[in-house]
Amino acid sequence: MSDKRSPARRPTMKDVARHAGVSQSAVSFALNGRPGVSEETRDRVRRAAEQLGWRPSAAARQLSGEGAATVGFVLARPADTLGVDSFFLQLVSGIQEVLAERHLGLLFQVVEDVDDECAVYRRWWAEHRVDGVLVVDPRTDDPRPDLLDELGLPAVVIGGAPDERHPGLSTVWADDAGAMASVVDELYALGHRRIVHIAGLPGLAHTERRIRTLRAEAGRRGLAEVESVTTNYSDAESAAVTRRVLGRSAPPTALIYDNDVMAVAGVATAAELGFSVPADVSVLAWEDSALCRMVKPWLSALSRDSVEFGRTAARELTALVDGGPARTVRVPVPRVIVRDSTGVARRG
Amino acid sequence: MSDKRSPARRPTMKDVARHAGVSQSAVSFALNGRPGVSEETRDRVRRAAEQLGWRPSAAARQLSGEGAATVGFVLARPADTLGVDSFFLQLVSGIQEVLAERHLGLLFQVVEDVDDECAVYRRWWAEHRVDGVLVVDPRTDDPRPDLLDELGLPAVVIGGAPDERHPGLSTVWADDAGAMASVVDELYALGHRRIVHIAGLPGLAHTERRIRTLRAEAGRRGLAEVESVTTNYSDAESAAVTRRVLGRSAPPTALIYDNDVMAVAGVATAAELGFSVPADVSVLAWEDSALCRMVKPWLSALSRDSVEFGRTAARELTALVDGGPARTVRVPVPRVIVRDSTGVARRG
DNA sequence: ATTAGTGACTAATACGCTTTAGGTTGGCCG
DNA sequence: CGGCCAACCTAAAGCGTATTAGTCACTAAT
Numbered sequence: 001m002s003d004k005r006s007p008a009r010r011p012t013m014k015d016v017a018r019h020a021g022v023s024q025s026a027v028s029f030a031l032n033g034r035p036g037v038s039e040e041t042r043d044r045v046r047r048a049a050e051q052l053g054w055r056p057s058a059a060a061r062q063l064s065g066e067g068a069a070t071v072g073f074v075l076a077r078p079a080d081t082l083g084v085d086s087f088f089l090q091l092v093s094g095i096q097e098v099l100a101e102r103h104l105g106l107l108f109q110v111v112e113d114v115d116d117e118c119a120v121y122r123r124w125w126a127e128h129r130v131d132g133v134l135v136v137d138p139r140t141d142d143p144r145p146d147l148l149d150e151l152g153l154p155a156v157v158i159g160g161a162p163d164e165r166h167p168g169l170s171t172v173w174a175d176d177a178g179a180m181a182s183v184v185d186e187l188y189a190l191g192h193r194r195i196v197h198i199a200g201l202p203g204l205a206h207t208e209r210r211i212r213t214l215r216a217e218a219g220r221r222g223l224a225e226v227e228s229v230t231t232n233y234s235d236a237e238s239a240a241v242t243r244r245v246l247g248r249s250a251p252p253t254a255l256i257y258d259n260d261v262m263a264v265a266g267v268a269t270a271a272e273l274g275f276s277v278p279a280d281v282s283v284l285a286w287e288d289s290a291l292c293r294m295v296k297p298w299l300s301a302l303s304r305d306s307v308e309f310g311r312t313a314a315r316e317l318t319a320l321v322d323g324g325p326a327r328t329v330r331v332p333v334p335r336v337i338v339r340d341s342t343g344v345a346r347r348g
Numbered sequence: 349m350s351d352k353r354s355p356a357r358r359p360t361m362k363d364v365a366r367h368a369g370v371s372q373s374a375v376s377f378a379l380n381g382r383p384g385v386s387e388e389t390r391d392r393v394r395r396a397a398e399q400l401g402w403r404p405s406a407a408a409r410q411l412s413g414e415g416a417a418t419v420g421f422v423l424a425r426p427a428d429t430l431g432v433d434s435f436f437l438q439l440v441s442g443i444q445e446v447l448a449e450r451h452l453g454l455l456f457q458v459v460e461d462v463d464d465e466c467a468v469y470r471r472w473w474a475e476h477r478v479d480g481v482l483v484v485d486p487r488t489d490d491p492r493p494d495l496l497d498e499l500g501l502p503a504v505v506i507g508g509a510p511d512e513r514h515p516g517l518s519t520v521w522a523d524d525a526g527a528m529a530s531v532v533d534e535l536y537a538l539g540h541r542r543i544v545h546i547a548g549l550p551g552l553a554h555t556e557r558r559i560r561t562l563r564a565e566a567g568r569r570g571l572a573e574v575e576s577v578t579t580n581y582s583d584a585e586s587a588a589v590t591r592r593v594l595g596r597s598a599p600p601t602a603l604i605y606d607n608d609v610m611a612v613a614g615v616a617t618a619a620e621l622g623f624s625v626p627a628d629v630s631v632l633a634w635e636d637s638a639l640c641r642m643v644k645p646w647l648s649a650l651s652r653d654s655v656e657f658g659r660t661a662a663r664e665l666t667a668l669v670d671g672g673p674a675r676t677v678r679v680p681v682p683r684v685i686v687r688d689s690t691g692v693a694r695r696g
Numbered sequence: 697a698t699t700a701g702t703g704a705c706t707a708a709t710a711c712g713c714t715t716t717a718g719g720t721t722g723g724c725c726g
Numbered sequence: 727c728g729g730c731c732a733a734c735c736t737a738a739a740g741c742g743t744a745t746t747a748g749t750c751a752c753t754a755a756t
Contacts, residue, residue: 010473010474010476012711012712012713013712013713014712022735022736023735023736023737024712024713024736024737025714025715025716025735025736025737025738026734026735026736028713028714028715029714029715029735032714034714034715035733035734036733036734036735037733037734037735038733038734038735041734041735053470053474054474055471055474055475056475056712056713057411057475057476057711057712057713058407058416058475058476058477059406059407059408059410059411059416059476059711059712059713060407060411060711060712060713060714060741061712061713061714062407062713062741063405063407063408063411063711063712063713063714063740063741063742063743064712064713064714064715064740064741065713065714065715065740065741066713066714068406068407070455085437088437089433089436089437092456092458093458096457096458100457100459103471105455105457105477106455106456106457107418107453107454107455107456108440108454108455108456109444109448109453109454110440110441110444111448122401123403123451125358126358126401126402126403127403127404127405127406128358128405128406128407128742129406129453234638235638235641235642236638261638261642264639264642264643265638265642268642268643268644271644272644290582290583290584290609290613291639293583294583294609294612294613294616294643295612295616295642295643296616296619296620360741360742360743361742361743362742370705370706371705371706371707372706372707372742372743373705373706373707373708373744373745373746374704374705374706376743376744376745377704377705377744377745380744382744382745383703383704384703384704384705385703385704385705386703386704386705389704389705404742404743405741405742405743407741407742407743408711408741408742408743408744409742409743409744410711410743411710411711411712411713411741411742411743411744412710412711412742412743412744412745413710413711413743413744413745414743414744476712
């Protein structure tokens with residue numbers, strides 16, 4: 001029934017074989033670089049395949065044990081949370097770059113929560129759909145590493161901490177703790193003593209890591225008025241929290257936002273409340289993007305190369321799929337790009 | 349070699365058959381709702397499958413003629429262009445919603461240009477990897493519809509104009525022309541006579557459609573100082589163009605930006621140049637998102653439901669894949685959301 | 697009472713590929 | 727000159743599913 005819109009028939013190996021005047025197995029040997037055919041024949045087969053525009057059927061190939069030539073990527077965020085987030089598109093773009101070289105497909109899925117995500121992994125595994133997966137947003141007390149271990153599905157955790165309990169998983173991580181330490185250094189040097197960290201989703205490993213580090217750094221310097229508040233990464237919650245903390249009798253002099261969107265919303269809110277940035281309050285965005293240069297004042301930001309992050313993760317996954325060992329690699333520490341939204345703390 | 353990390357073996361149909369004490373074909377019949385097995389056996393088989401956690405191998409299924417249970421989505425934008433764009437993530441999110449119901453996978457790829465995109469379609473087709481594709485960013489003089497026709501690959505063009513030259517393709521489109529007409533109406537009524545449209549990529553069908561309509565509407569009203577300027581959708585080009593046109597001796601009193609990112613960058617640039625929005629110049633964003641409420645003044649915007657757009661497209665594609673007829677469906681005309689960035693034109 | 701027909705199931709085949717096990721040459725050694 | 731090995735190639739099996747063609751027992755119809 002769908003034949004009527006299938007004018008072109010896909011050539012099969014048999015066609016190539018007939019065309020080159022050899023057996024089907026010879027074609028397989030020739031094109032996969034196996035021994036067993038003369039160079040001359042190999043060439044002839046290659047030309048025949050080329051001419052017919054033949055490409056191996058992914059399904060057939062997989063069925064005879066070659067793997068799915070596909071990796072999976074699940075994004076577990078409620079639909080309304082993934083609005084203006086530059087990070088993921090950039091990450092995916094980097095991932096693609098590496099996968100494309102190897103002609104690996106990327107199976108992509110957006111789900112509501114981690115449970116759904118686990119269900120997707122199970123299904124993909126059972127249906128042989130992917131050779132491995134990329135896991136983002138690792139959490140404290142995350143069910144996914146155990147599951148992936150159990151399934152024996154090669155996986156790279158992006159943004160997690162090194163995890164020796166799951167030796168089968170590779171990890172690609174950024175040193176959030178180090179970055180947070182340097183941020184506190186910087187703000188402290190500028191005289192800031194009351195700092196609020198508008199964090200991302202509670203339960204995410206890097207959120208917790210940043211919060212812990214901030215607390216530790218504050219403790220080390222004897223700062224009592226330093227705190228973290230978790231949000232859902234949205235501009236709305238950012239605005240709400242900003243309004244709340246700036247409304248205090250002794251408002252913070254510095255705000256650290258866990259992404260660029262929240263930082264922009266925060267600056268707008270501060271302006272509404274009559275706070276001038278950076279004169280009254282300094283703002284730092286934990287994620288750099290074009291957004292940070294689209295508002296006045298330009299936002300100081302922690303910059304990391306998300307595209308390269310993606311590339312690294314994809315490279316680790318392909319290595320893993322090829323049977324290589326699991327590894328833990330650290331990408332460069334995000335650097336603080338000082339622009340116009342941070343300055344010396346106001347006295348008082 | 350990869351066996352050592354494959355502790356769990358995936359159950360096959362044969363396992364289910366053995367477990368239920370029937371033949372393999374009986375299992376197939378039972379689970380696919382075919383006649384040929386008693387209700388009692390069907391139940392027994394179903395339970396066995398359930399218990400073993402069996403799921404059909406996607407590859408095997410496809411090899412026996414069932415299609416790939418996957419649709420493709422290619423995004424042809426240079427990596428640096430897909431920074432802060434809320435549209436695509438929302439679109440994809442809507443697409444996923446519909447595909448997930450049907451247990452269809454989404455194979456996603458980012459490429460540099462349309463030629464690469466065509467190559468991807470050819471490869472997917474030849475490798476039997478997808479049952480259909482979603483095409484975005486249709487162009488004037490687009491090679492893709494012809495190619496997809498030739499390959500007989502079911503496809504839905506998102507955002508194109510109805511196209512009777514390719515009866516095999518479905519089209520889901522928004523009425524850009526109508527929207528532009530209403531925008532001009534609105535601005536004209538506010539007294540604007542000099543209008544600049546900072547458009548998106550030249551060559552994109554909807555860009556050209558908007559430009560043509562703007563020109564026609566201007567002509568109809570005898571407005572000579574109305575023009576469109578194409579860009580690459582980036583904040584940088586938007587800023588450059590904004591600076592240029594506002595620097596004229598008789599600057600425009602209204603600016604229409606083809607996306608939210610450019611509009612935000614435009615407002616920032618206008619502010620830098622000492623133009624107050626909307627007192628000196630009105631700004632309208634052709635795309636609504638959280639961004640529009642993150643800058644001061646809040647941006648008036650053309651709003652459409654991108655998630656629903658994605659859902660509609662995905663529904664059309666599944667229908668097409670199921671052998672249904674190609675259709676052309678129009679989503680609701682984007683509505684103008686008036687916020688604070690548009691106002692009465694300044695006299696002079 | 698024989699036959700046709702039906703319901704419930706099994707055996708066998710196809711899908712397109714990889715891989716293993718043969719098979720046929722020709723050259724070289726003993 | 728028989729035997730053996732390497733080089734080249736073909737036949738056949740297997741991957742997991744859907745499907746087509748039986749098989750068998752039993753009932754309904756002639």
